[in-house]
Amino acid sequence: MSYEALVSLAVCLPLAGAVLVWLCGNTPNLREAVTLVTGGLTFLSVLLLLPQGLSGMSPELVFAAPLPGLSLSFRLEPLGMLFALIASFLWIVTSIYSIGYMRGAKEENQTRFYICFALAIAFTLGIAFSANLLTLFVFYELLTLSTYPLVTHKGNDEARRGGRVYLGVLLTTSIAFFLPAIIWTYSVTGTLDFRPGGIFGGIADSFVVGALLILFCFGVGKAALMPFHRWLPSAMVAPTPVSALLHAVAVVKAGVFTLLKITVYIFGADLLVLLEARDLMLYIAGASILLASIVAMTRDNLKARLAYSTVSQLGYITLGALLATPAGITGAAMHIAMHAFGKITLFFCAGAIYVATKKTEISQMEGLGRAMPFTMLAFLIGSLSIIGLPPTGGTWSKWYLMLGSLEAGHIALMGVLMVSSLLNIAYLLPIPIRGFFAGRNEGPSILKEAPWPCLVAMGITSAGCFVLFFFPQPLHDLAASLYGGTP
Amino acid sequence: MMSAIFANLPALQVILPLLFAPICFLLRKRGAAWLLAFCVSLCTFAVSIALFMQVSAAGPLSYAMGGWDPPWGIEYRVDSFNAPFLVLLSLMFCVTLAFSYKSVEKEIVQPRHALFYSAFMLCVAGLLGIVITGDAFNVFVFLEISSLSSYILISFGKDRRALTAAFQYLIMGTIGATFLLIGIGFIYMMTGTLNMADLAVRLPSVMDTHTVRAAFAFIIVGMSIKVALFPLHVWLPNAYGYAPSAASVFLAATSTKVSLYVLIRFTFTVFGAGFAFGAMPLQPILLVLAVTAVFVGSLSAIFQTNIKHVLAYSSVAQIGYMVIGFALASHAGLSAGILHMFNHAVMKGCLFLVAGCVFYRFRSARIEDFRGLGKTMPWTMGAFVVGGLGLIGMPLTAGFVSKWYLIMAALDHGFVGFLIIAAVLAGSLLAVAYVWRIVEVAYFQAPDEVHENGKEAPFILLVPAWFMALLTLYIGIDPSLVVGAAESAALSLLGSTP
C-alpha cells in the first residue's frame, strides 16, 4: 500500500472504528470486537509506516487548507512514529483492559465511551503525524474536546466539576498562550512547518523567541507544567481505562510530544541553548518535578497520587526537551515510551483494585497483595520503572536525561532528577509493599483478582517495562535519529 | 429577456422583496404567504449570487436607477465590498424563511402570519437597499424602511415585554437614523451632492470645516447606536431576546452587520481613511470602546439566564471584535473585521436557530429549559455545540479563522496590538465560560418533568440549524472563499481612498 494511503488509513481507521462502534452499540460483544480489530489494524498500519518514518522527513501529505498559505498536513518523522507506535499499541492493550473494567464495574454509556476513545486515538495519531504547528494545534484541540465526554463519563456532580477544570485549564492555556504563540511565530517566520534545525534561523531577536518559548511551554497545557497542572488530577474522575491510556499516555504525552517537537523542529537546539528564557523554564520544570512529587506523597487517593506522579514525570520530558542536548532529547523521547508503559501499568492496577474491591484509597489497600498478588506485582514493576531502577525501562530514560543535564552544564538539574527518584520511591513503593507485607496476622485472604482481560493487559504492559530495559536499542535509535545521531 | 434581467440585477435585488411584501400581505393565507416569501427569497439569493459573480469577474458595477445618471440620479453600486454582504443577507433570508414556517406558526397568533412575512420582506429589502445603494440619502431611506419593519417584527413576540423592547428599539433606532440624517444633511450642505462617489471627490476640499467634522461625528454616533457598539448596545439584548425566534435569527445575523457596513462605507469611501483616522482620533476611541465591549458583553453573557440574552450579549462582544478589526484600519485589520462579520453572522445565526428550536418545544429559552437536552434533543444540542465552539474560536470552525486573522492583524501594531490580542483571547475564554455553562446544563442535569418528555425539534427546524452549523465547519476547514471575499473587500475600500 502506498505511503499516503497508509498515513490516512492510520488516522481514519479509529474514526471508522468510532462509527462502527456507534452502529454496533446494541451488541456489546460485536462492539468490543470492532474496537479490538480496529486497534489491531491501526497498530499494524502504523507499524508498516515505520520504515518510512525512520528514513527521516517523508513527503508532506496535505489534506486541507484551513487558512490560505497554511495547510493541514501530515508528515512522518521519527518522534511522531515513536509516539504513534506507543499510542496505537497501548490502545489495543487498553481496549482489552476496558472490556474487563467497564463490564466489571458495570459502567453506563459504554458505547459512548468506546466511540470517544476511538476518536481520541484518531486525534492522537493526528497529532503524532502532523507536519506543522497548525495541524498539531487543530488535533490538539480536538483531542481536548473528544476526551471531555470521557472525563465526565460518570455524569455526576463530581465528574462535572472535574470536567470543568479539565476543559477550563486545557482550553485556557491553549487559547491564551498556545494559539497566540503560534500566530506570532507565523507572523515572524512566515511558516509553521516542522523543520529540522528550527524555523527561526536568526530571523527574530532573542526577546521575541524567549517570549515565544515561555508562551509555548505554558501554552501546551497538556504537558502539565506547574502551575497549569490542575487539570490532570481533576481528570481522574474518569473511568480508569481513560486515566490509563489518555491521562498517562495519549493526552499528556501529546503535550510533551508537542513541546519536544516545538523545541526540536521549531526552535532548534542551536537556538534554544542561547536563550535565557530556556534556563528559566528549565528550573520551572525542575520545580514542577519536585513539587508534584511532594504533593503526590500527601495524597491518599490512589489515582490522585498517580496523577501527581504523572505531573512530575512529565516534568522529566519537558526538562529533556528544553535541555536540547542530544542526550536530553533522546532521554525525553525515550521517557515518553518508558513512562507510558510504567504509568499505564499503575493505572491498570488502580482500576483492577477498584473493580475487584471498590477500594480507591491507599490506606485501605494494606494486605491487598494476598488477595490480588498479580495486580500488586504488576504495580511493583510499574513503580520500579517509574522510579527508574533496573531492570526496568525507566532506567535508560533517566540515564539520558541526567547525561543531558550534564551536557547542558546544569548539574543542579541532575540533582533534581536524583531527588525525584528518591521521592518516587517514597510515594510509590509503600503501596505494593504494604499490600504484600502489612497486616500478616489477618490470615490469608481469598484470591480475588480483577476480570481476566484486566490481568492480561497488566501482564502485557508490565512485561513491556522489562523488555524495554533489556532491548532499548530500537527505541534509542528512533529517539537518537531526532537530532541526527546514530540512526 | 434574460439580458434584460441581467442588466437590471441590482434593481431586482431590492425590488423583488419590496414589491412582493404587500402582495404577501394581501394573500392572508399563512401557507401561501410563506410560499411566496420563500420563492422570493430564493430568487433574491440567486440574484445576489449572480451579482457576486459578476463583480468578482468584471469589477465594480454601477446601475443608474431609473436611467438618471449619477451623481444626479440614485446610483446602485455593487463592488467587491458590498457584493458578499448581499449574498449574506439573501442567504439569511432563505434560511430564516425555511425556519420560520414552523416556528412562526407556534410563536405568532394566526391572523398576523401574513403580516409577519411581509414585514420581514420589507426589512430584508431595506437592508439590501442600504448595502447596494451608492447614494447617501438613499441609505437613510432604506435604513428607515428596515428599521420600521424590524420594530414590527420584534413587537410580534408573544412575551408582553416584546412591545416594550420594540418601543425601546424604536426610540434608539430613530435617534440613530436621525443622527445619520443630520450628518448627511451637513455634508450635503457643504458639497451639494448625495452620491457617495461624488462626495468622496468633493469632500477633501472642505475637510477642515467644522460642519464636515460635525457631520462625521453625527454619522459615527448615529451608526454606533445601530451597530450596538458599547455603550450604545443597551437596546440590543431585549430586542433580540423578546422578538419571535425567526426575527431574532435574522436580525442577529444581519442587522448590526449592515449598520457596521454603513459605518465602514462612510468612513472609508465617503470621508476617506486619511480623514477619519488621520485628522480625527477615531482609532483610539473605537479601540477603547470595542475592547470594553468585548469584556462587558462577554461578562454579561455569562450571568444571563435566558439563552437569547446570552447570545445577544455575546453579539455585543463579537461586535467588539469586528470594530477592533475596523479600527485597526490596516488592510489586515479591515479584512479580519469584515471576515468576522460574515463568520459571526453564520455562527450566531446557527445559535439563534438552535434557541428557536428549543423555544419551539418549550415556549421559552431559559437555561433551565436546556436541562437534559443532550439526551432528549441530541441533534439540536449538536448544532449548538458546533456554533458554541465557533464562538469560542475552536480550530476547524469559522470563529478560529477570524480570530487568527484578527490576531495576525493586531501583531503589526506593537504594544497596542498586544493589548488587543489579550482582549481577544480573554473574550474567547469568557466565551468558553458562557457556552460551556449551557453545554453542562444540557448534558449533565437531569430534565425535570416538563422537559422529560421533550422530543427532538422537527426536521424542518433542524435543517436550517444544521445548515448553518455545517457552514460554520466548512468555513473553518476551507475558508478561502470567505477570506478571499473579505480581503478583496478590504482592498477595494482602501484602494478607493487616495
Next chain:
Amino acid sequence: MKPERPYFLDNKGNVRFLIYIFHALCFVLFAADFVLHRHSYHPLEEIPAFYALFGFLAFSVIILGAAMLRKLVMRPEDYYEAPEEISND
C-alpha cells in the same frame, strides 16, 4: 516439676577456678614478654609488656567512653516509634 540438673557454671567454685586459671594465664603472658624476644617496628612497642598494658588501657577507655556516650545518646525504647515484639522470621 523436677529441678534442673545444675550446669557447670552454676557452681560458684567452678567459676572461681576458671578465674584463677585466667589470672595465671595473664601473668604468664605478661612475664613472657621479658623472656621471649619481640621484634619491634615502633618505639612504643619496646615498652615492656606494651600490648598487655595497651589492652587494659584500651578496655578502660572503652568502658568510660561508653558510659559517657550512654549519658549523651540513650533514649527510651519508644523514642522513634513504639517497639514491636520481636518474633522469628
Next chain:
Amino acid sequence: MTDLSLLTLPFMPFFIAALAVMFIASSSVRSALMLAVPIASGFLLLQEQSGVALTMPFMGYELVPFRTDKLSFLFGYLFCIASFIAILFSLHVKDRVQHTAGLFYAGSAVGAVFAGDLLSLFFFWEVMTVSSVFLIWARQTDGAFRCGMRYLIIQVASGLLLLAGALMILHSTGSLAFNEIGLESQAGYVILLAFGIKAAFPLLHNWVIDSYPQSTVTGAVFLCCFTTKVAVYALARGYAGADILIYIGAVMVIFPIFYAVIENDLRRVLSYSMISKVGFMVCGIGIGTELAINGAVATAFNHVIYKSLLFMSMGSVLHMTGRIRASDLGGLYKSMPLTTILCVIGAASISAVPLFGGFVSKGMILTAALDQKLDFVWLCLLFASAGTFYYAGIKICYFTFFGQDSGLRAADPPKHMLLAMGLAAAMCVFIGLYPALLFGLLPFEVDYIVYDTTHVLAQLQLLAFVGLGFVWLKISKLGPPDLRSVNLDVDWIYRKFLPESIRCALGLLIADYGRLKRFFCDLFHQYIMGGLIRHHGPHGILARAWPIGSMVLWVAVLLFFYLIFYYF
C-alpha cells in the same frame, strides 16, 4: 573457557534460579536447586581465566559485563561460598519471596565484582539494592516496612550517585570503563560518596545499624555478606591508595566500638562491629601498599565468614527464643551447646585469636600501617582490635550463652542451620590453620609470616588483658548494665530532627495557608465574583436593558465627546 557468552557468566545461575524458585512449590526441589546454584556458579568461575573480558555493544556504548582479575576472582569465590552458607542456613524458610530476593541479591553481588564498566556496575548495584530490601520487608512488621523504606532510599541514593558519577566520567572522558578512579575530578568524589554509602562510611553508616537488626533471621545473614563487601571491592578497585580513606577508615574503626558497647540488641552490636571491621578494610585500601591491599581483601574474606557465622548464631538464638536483647538473654549454653561452641569460634575469629581466621588478616593491615609510618592510625587500629574482642568476643558470647541465667531453655536450631554454621566455623579454623590457601587467592604476592612470636605474643597479651579488665569489672560489679534503650545515632537527623522540623514548619504553614486561602476565597467570591454579578448580572448596571433615558444620555455623552475631540 574462551568463548564467553552472557548465559555462562557466573551470576546467571543465581538469576535463573531466582526466577525458577518463584514457581517451584515443592520445598525439597527448591532446596536442591538453591544449593546447586552457588556450586554451579563457583564451577563456572573455576572455568574462567584471569584477565579475560566480555564486551558487548549496547545503545552506542561498549559495555564490559564480565571482566576478570585476581581481585574479582577472590570476591567471586567468596560470594559463592557465602551464598552457599546463607542458603543452607535459610532452607527452612517457606517464604519464596525471601529465597528469590536472596538469590537475586547474591547473584548481583557476584555480577558486580566482575563488572568491567560503570554501567554494568550500576545495574548490579541497583539490583542488589532492590532485591536486598525484600529481606527486610519479609519480616512483615510495620517497623520493618519503615526501616526497609529508609534502607531503600539510602541505597538508591548511593546508586544514583554512582550513576551521576558514571555519567560525569562518560561526559568528560567518553568511556565508561571501571578502573582506577581517583580523586582528581568531581566525578571521583561523587562516586566515592556512592561507594561510601554502601561501605558505611562514618555519618553515612546508619542504614547498617537500622536495617540489619530489622531484617529476618536469614535475611541478616545474606545482608551481612554482600553489600558492604561489594563496596570494599569497588573501593579497592577505584580508590586504592587514596589517602582520605585512611582517615575515614580510622574514624570508622573507632566510633562504632562505643556504640556497640552500650547497645542492647545483639544483632545491632554485630552491625556496629561490621562497620568497625569494614573500617579496617577501608583503612587498608587507603594505605594502598601491596601488603595493605592484601590485608584489606583478606580481612574482607574472613569477615564474611566469621560475621556470617556470628549473625547465624544470633539468628539461631532469635529463631529459637524469639529474643535478641542482651538484657533478655543469658545462660543459653545449657540448652544450646552446639550453637555456643560455634558462636565462640566465630567470636574467636573476629577477635583475631591466633589459629583462627581473623588473626591471619588483621596483622597485615597493622603491619602495613606501621610500614607507612602511620603511627596514629596504627594506634587506632590497635585500639579497635582491643575493642573488638570486648564487644564481639566477650559481650556477645557472655551475655547470650553465659552470664545471668534468663531461664530460657531453647534447643539448638535445626540441622541445616547448624550445618551452615559448622561450615562457616570450619572455614574460620581452616584458614587460621592453613592461611596459604587464602594467600594464594590474594591479588598480590604475599610476603607476610603469620605465626611468628611477635604477632602471636602481642595479640595474646592484648586479648588477655582486655579479658582481665572485663573479669575485674564483673567481679567489682561496676560494669555498665544492659538496658533496654534506643541509642541516638545519625538516623536521629532524618528520623526525628527533619520530620519534626518539617512538621513544625508545615504546621505553621498550614495554619497560615488556611487563613490565606480563606482570604483569597473571600476576595474572589465577595469582591470579584460579587462585583461581576453586581455589574454584569441580570440586574447589573452593565446588563440593565430597560431604561431608555440612560441610553439616550449615553448617546448624548458620546456625541459630545466626539464633537469635542473633533473640534479641537
